[in-house]
Amino acid sequence: TNLRIETENFPPIGKIIVSISGFKNGTDGKYWQYWINGEYAEIGASAYTPKPDDKIEWRFTKEKPQ
Numbered sequence: 001t002n003l004r005i006e007t008e009n010f011p012p013i014g015k016i017i018v019s020i021s022g023f024k025n026g027t028d029g030k031y032w033q034y035w036i037n038g039e040y041a042e043i044g045a046s047a048y049t050p051k052p053d054d055k056i057e058w059r060f061t062k063e064k065p066q
Helices: none
Strands: 005-010 014-020 031-036 056-061
Touching (some): 014 056
Antiparallel strands (some): 005 014, 031 056
16 A cells, blocks of 8 residues: 655754645544554654554544653
8 A cells, every 4th residue: 555644843842744745734523643552642643663563553533642
């Protein structure tokens, strides 16, 4: 599958995903979030180095991280 990913740089957290395959942040109040091992990531995706057993999940949601 070919995914088209758009990013923006937000210092100091790093790059964030703003669009994946045309699903853009803000559409219907939804935003891309990424989670690491069930926890909301508090740094940009470009600043995190995955570990071998990490589960990385991308969510396009209106829900706020808790």
